[in-house]
Amino acid sequence: MKSLIKILAIAVILVSVSCKKDTAPNYQFMPNMYESVGYETYGEAAFPNGIEAQVPAEGSIPRGFVPFDIENSTAGYDLAKATLKSPLAPAIPLTADISEEERNANEYRVDYEKAGPLYTIYCAICHGVKGDGKGKLVQREKILGIPSYADAGRAINEGSIYHTIYYGKNAMGSYANQLNEEERWQVVAYVLKLKADLEK
Amino acid sequence: MKKSYQNLEVNLTNNMRKVIHRKLSTNFLRLSLVVLLAFTSALSAQEGDPAKGKSLFNANCAACHKLDKKMTGPALRNVEARLAEEEGLDRDWLYAWIRNSAGVIKSGDAYANKIYNEYGGAAMTAFPQLSDEDISNILAYTAAEPPAPPASVPGTEVASQSNASGGISNELILGALAILFILLAAGLYLVNKTLRRFATAQGLDLPESSGRTPLWKTFVQNQFLMIVVSIFFLLASAYFIYGYLSQIGVDQGYQPVQPIHYSHKIHAGDNGIDCKYCHSSARVSKHSGIPSLNVCMNCHKSIYEVAPETATEEYSKEFYDGEIKKLYEAVGWDDAEQKYTGETKPVKWVRIHNLPDFAYFNHSQHVTVAGVECQTCHGPVEEMEVMYQHAPLTMGWCINCHRETKVDVKGNAYYEKIHEELSKKYGVDELTAAQMGGLECGKCHY
Ligand code: HEC
Ligand code: HEC
Ligand code: HEC
Ligand code: HEC
Ligand code: HEC
Ligand code: HEC
Ligand code: HEC
Numbered sequence: 234m235k236s237l238i239k240i241l242a243i244a245v246i247l248v249s250v251s252c253k254k255d256t257a258p259n260y261q262f263m264p265n266m267y268e269s270v271g272y273e274t275y276g277e278a279a280f281p282n283g284i285e286a287q288v289p290a291e292g293s294i295p296r297g298f299v300p301f302d303i304e305n306s307t308a309g310y311d312l313a314k315a316t317l318k319s320p321l322a323p324a325i326p327l328t329a330d331i332s333e334e335e336r337n338a339n340e341y342r343v344d345y346e347k348a349g350p351l352y353t354i355y356c357a358i359c360h361g362v363k364g365d366g367k368g369k370l371v372q373r374e375k376i377l378g379i380p381s382y383a384d385a386g387r388a389i390n391e392g393s394i395y396h397t398i399y400y401g402k403n404a405m406g407s408y409a410n411q412l413n414e415e416e417r418w419q420v421v422a423y424v425l426k427l428k429a430d431l432e433k
Numbered sequence: 434m435k436k437s438y439q440n441l442e443v444n445l446t447n448n449m450r451k452v453i454h455r456k457l458s459t460n461f462l463r464l465s466l467v468v469l470l471a472f473t474s475a476l477s478a479q480e481g482d483p484a485k486g487k488s489l490f491n492a493n494c495a496a497c498h499k500l501d502k503k504m505t506g507p508a509l510r511n512v513e514a515r516l517a518e519e520e521g522l523d524r525d526w527l528y529a530w531i532r533n534s535a536g537v538i539k540s541g542d543a544y545a546n547k548i549y550n551e552y553g554g555a556a557m558t559a560f561p562q563l564s565d566e567d568i569s570n571i572l573a574y575t576a577a578e579p580p581a582p583p584a585s586v587p588g589t590e591v592a593s594q595s596n597a598s599g600g601i602s603n604e605l606i607l608g609a610l611a612i613l614f615i616l617l618a619a620g621l622y623l624v625n626k627t628l629r630r631f632a633t634a635q636g637l638d639l640p641e642s643s644g645r646t647p648l649w650k651t652f653v654q655n656q657f658l659m660i661v662v663s664i665f666f667l668l669a670s671a672y673f674i675y676g677y678l679s680q681i682g683v684d685q686g687y688q689p690v691q692p693i694h695y696s697h698k699i700h701a702g703d704n705g706i707d708c709k710y711c712h713s714s715a716r717v718s719k720h721s722g723i724p725s726l727n728v729c730m731n732c733h734k735s736i737y738e739v740a741p742e743t744a745t746e747e748y749s750k751e752f753y754d755g756e757i758k759k760l761y762e763a764v765g766w767d768d769a770e771q772k773y774t775g776e777t778k779p780v781k782w783v784r785i786h787n788l789p790d791f792a793y794f795n796h797s798q799h800v801t802v803a804g805v806e807c808q809t810c811h812g813p814v815e816e817m818e819v820m821y822q823h824a825p826l827t828m829g830w831c832i833n834c835h836r837e838t839k840v841d842v843k844g845n846a847y848y849e850k851i852h853e854e855l856s857k858k859y860g861v862d863e864l865t866a867a868q869m870g871g872l873e874c875g876k877c878h879y
Contacts, residue, residue, distance in 0.1 A: 255688045255821065262681050267789040274720050275784070284779055307556050354707045366492070369705045376735045378496030386559045403505040403555065404496045406731030411713040 299414060305400040310393060317392030319343075321418045341415065348423035351416055355408055356424075364427030378404070382424055383431035394421045481566065486574030489567055493560060500575060503771055504735075505555055507548070509575045520544050524572070531568055533559045682789075688821035689783040693763070694756045695820075699743060702815035708807050715796040715807075723782050726764040733760060737768055747818075785822050786811075792828075792877055803866070804841050809834075828877075835871035839863045 261267055272278045278285040303309045303317065324343035325331065353362065359379050361368040366379040380387055389397075398417050401407040412420060490498075497505035516522040522544060530537050530545065534557040537545045563571075652658060700706045708715070711728055715721035737757060744750040761767075765774040788794055799805045808814060812823025824830055840863070842848040852864060859868050870876060 255686050256690055258687055258689075259684050260681050264682075264789075266791050267682075269790040275723060275782075282779070307554055354709045354713075358704075358706055358710065370732070373704060374491075375704065375740070376732065377491045378494060380493075380496065380558075385562055401731075404735055406727065406734070408731075410725075411710075411728070 297414070301399060303396065309400075310396050310402070313396035314390060314393040317395055319391050319395070319418050319421060321415075321422060324422070343422040344419065345423060345426065347416075348419035351412065351420050352423045352427075355411060356420065359405075364424060364431060376404075381431060382428040389424075389428065391421050391425060394424050481569030481571070481573030483570070483574040483577040485567075486570035486572070489563070490571050490574050493563070494571065497557065502737075503769075505771075506552065506557060511576055513572050513576060516544075524569075527572065528565060528568055530557075531563060531571075532561050535559065683825050683827055684785075684787075684822050685825040686821055687785055688819055689785065691783055691820070692780050693759050694748070694752070697814050697817045697820060699739075699818075703743075708814070709800075712807075715800045717797050717801070719795045719797070721796045721800075726760065726777075726780065729760055730764055730766065733757060734766070734771075737761075785820060786826065788826060791879075793879055794831075794877070802841075802845070803838070805838070831877065832867075832872060835866040838866050840866055840869055 269276075272285045274285065276285045277283055280287060303313050320341065322342045324345060357368055359368040359370055359376060360366060360382070361371070361379075364382040366381040366384075368379065370376045371379050382389060395417060396402075397405065398408045398412065398420060400409070409417070494509070498507070498509045500510045501508055513524065513527065516527070526537075526542075534545070534549075536559075538549050700711075701708060711724040712721045713724070713728075739750055739753040739757070741750055743753060763778045763780045765776045765778075766772075767774050799810075800807070810824050814820070814823075840848070840852075842852045842864070851869070855864055855868060856862060861868075865871075
């Protein structure tokens with residue numbers, strides 16, 4: 234009888250040890266300096282809606298902000314297509330015979346080395362690495378009807394691409410908050426390069 | 434268990450049979466349709482090929498139109514018949530509209546203007562490249578019978594049921610085994626007892642434990658053994674206590690239940706979405722951040738349900754679809770009307786990785802500057818159905834990596850000079866993060 238009790242006790246201990254819960258955080262020892270006194274990013278806070286991530290006060294302007302005053306509508310899209318031009322200087326071909334300094338002189342220059350990875354992260358999943366509208370999501374038939382950049386009926390140009398990235402278009406969402414202004418123009422240049430390659 | 438599998442088989446064959454019947458009947462229908470068309474003079478236009486139409490539709494129209502659901506544009510199931518019946522528009526109108534809808538609107542066509550205004554002035558792309566035949570093919574596709582979904586659903590349902598019952602029966606078996614074990618033990622005990630009773634009743638002498646000292650007594654009396662054993666015991670318990678104490682405050686393996694069952698396996702694994710698509714601030718800032726819900730809606734405006742083959746044994750299609758509904762509720766997206774209601778409910782994601790306040794960690798330094806893959810620190814994220822903490826995030830872990838990882842100085846003008854001087858100082862070709870100052874307390878503690 235006694236051994237039975239012993240066995241039971243061991244079993245209970247084993248079971249309670251093996252049931253360490255992963256859905257709750259571990260204990261902390263003297264956590265005084267663990268938790269932030271200030272609000273933590275994405276934490277809760279004593280604002281009316283209870284969250285730390287507040288919308289900036291109305292009218293505030295981020296550093297380096299340049300207003301984009303073409304509106305989000307079909308008319309705005311047409312206006313952008315007709316008038317909007319890229320502020321970036323054109324890329325210097327890698328083969329061009331100029332010094333390193335000259336090459337780096339203009340900070341705001343199209344740089345396909347920079348634009349390529351950005352395009353791959355944000356656009357290739359739908360539009361495909363070649364821009365032919367056959368990204369991975371299309372191949373897996375999750376999202377359909379992604380146009381090729383070389384689509385004649387669309388005849389995209391730099392203004393219309395920028396407008397599309399900034400506001401989105403129909404089923405495509407806006408990428409203005411994932412890409413800053415310079416990055417958006419870099420991606421525009423990259424899309425135009427893909428379009429030219431497709432039309433070749 | 435077995436029974437449910439049999440069920441499954443029976444069901445599958447049934448479905449198969451059903452499908453064949455349906456195919457026959459649709460073929461028959463199509464045939465009669467063709468015959469009918471051949472006889473009617475009013476609909477003399479050529480009948481298209483729905484299969485070709487489907488690929489054309491998917492490539493050109495599916496961005497804005499679904500067959501049975503309003504999207505950017507109206508649902509297109511049976512448009513031709515619908516427009517002919519309700520508006521008296523023929524196929525020529527459709528040709529004109531699809532090739533250049535803006536032109537039709539400008540020409541003052543009453544219905545064109547009506548529908549244009551109904552869709553808030555959203556412009557349909559012009560498709561001058563589509564031939565009459567292409568458009569007939571598309572229209573044939575839109576006029577095709579909807580594929581009957583029930584054909585595949587019972588199979589998956591049975592599958593998920595059998596799995597659910599599999600889970601239950603596993604537990605049942607375990608329980609039954611446990612009970613059996615207890616019964617066996619009790620039985621043995623009882624048998625032993627009755628046998629003994631028999632023996633005493635028969636007057637048999639049971640061999641009582643003899644006068645020899647039992648093993649444990651000799652053991653206790655041997656002092657050397659006792660000392661060795663107690664030292665061993667103390668060391669072992671110290672080891673375990675040390676182990677226990679040093680895991681306090683370490684959340685390795687922490688896997689909370691999130692308010693929306695968002696699966697990294699489906700997004701980053703199966704569909705190959707780049708980590709930085711969602712965690713875009715990892716490129717440029719201290720925090721990697723959790724994407725705001727409008728990023729989700731870039732895709733989920735179009736993806737309102739998961740494909741049947743996405744469902745797994747553990748999670749059914751209904752479950753996943755329900756989770757996408759939760760996302761819609763949180764952003765305030767009305768899927769039927771295809772617009773935002775403006776009532777949003779922020780999602781309270783439970784934070785998993787969290788360094789104590791006195792330690793400073795910066796993502797852009799590691800992701801953009803050092804070029805370390807997310808997976809080095811966060812583990813096989815693309816295989817995680819539910820996110821958990823892979824690394825211990827202790828100081829030793831950070832320091833170890835700084836000692837071992839070489840700094841990526843290539844193409845980084847900022848490092849050129851520093852690198853030259855430091856590698857002269859340490860006499861090495863490639864610097865580790867530690868040699869660049871990655872062990873200084875002040876870099877991580879402020
Ligand atoms: C979630 C999938 C998705 C992603 C990611 C995506 N797009 Fe699109 N894109 C679409 C869809 C759908 C359309 C078709 C929109 C329409 O209905 O006109 C489109 C259309 C376009 C067009 C043509 C618009 C026109 O003028 O007709 C351009 C240009 C474009 N996208 C650029 C981009 C760029 C640049 C990125 C990356 C920053 C990107 N897209 C990322 C889905 C996507
Ligand atoms: C850029 C998005 C877009 C694409 C791509 C598109 N459509 Fe449309 N379509 C619309 C919109 C929006 C309307 C509603 C009228 C309007 O606002 O111009 C519409 C209306 C229609 C109508 C009239 C429907 C009705 O009920 O009156 C037909 C037919 C049609 N589209 C067919 C097509 C076909 C066929 C294709 C592919 C070759 C296509 N559309 C591609 C956006 C699109
Ligand atoms: C489609 C958007 C999306 C993509 C792509 C994505 N994530 Fe996430 N990630 C999320 C969301 C939403 C959460 C919060 C919910 C959760 O923890 O499961 C999250 C949480 C995390 C967390 C835990 C955050 C915490 O609370 O500590 C880590 C780590 C993470 N992701 C890493 C990755 C990595 C690495 C990849 C690429 C392999 C990746 N993510 C791709 C959306 C995404
Ligand atoms: C780049 C496109 C994309 C983005 C961005 C995206 N999803 Fe998804 N989502 C998908 C795809 C593709 C599926 C799988 C559909 C299928 O298998 O048929 C999916 C499935 C789902 C599901 C059901 C399966 C599961 O994971 O439980 C949920 C819930 C979901 N997404 C939530 C989210 C949330 C929340 C976000 C934002 C953090 C998000 N998605 C962002 C493409 C995306
Ligand atoms: C060198 C290791 C390391 C790498 C590489 C790394 N992370 Fe982290 N990650 C951490 C640590 C440490 C934390 C906890 C940070 C804190 O609490 O301040 C964290 C936190 C997070 C969080 C939670 C929210 C936040 O920002 O605090 C997310 C999401 C995340 N990482 C995603 C990613 C993604 C996506 C990548 C790849 C682009 C990545 N991480 C690369 C170590 C790393
Ligand atoms: C996967 C390896 C790895 C891990 C894990 C890692 N680091 Fe690093 N860390 C690096 C590398 C490589 C660099 C050098 C980056 C560079 O080129 O400047 C670095 C640089 C740093 C720097 C800047 C050092 C300087 O000289 O300015 C800080 C601060 C830092 N890490 C903090 C942390 C903290 C805190 C942790 C643990 C939570 C951690 N790191 C975990 C690889 C790692
Ligand atoms: C690479 C970054 C890094 C460097 C360099 C570093 N630490 Fe740490 N340290 C950490 C992290 C991260 C933690 C939090 C570990 C945890 O939560 O388990 C920590 C925790 C500690 C703790 C424990 C505090 C507590 O309450 O648990 C002490 C003490 C400490 N560090 C002292 C130092 C000293 C002294 C130095 C300089 C010799 C130093 N650290 C250098 C990253 C670093």
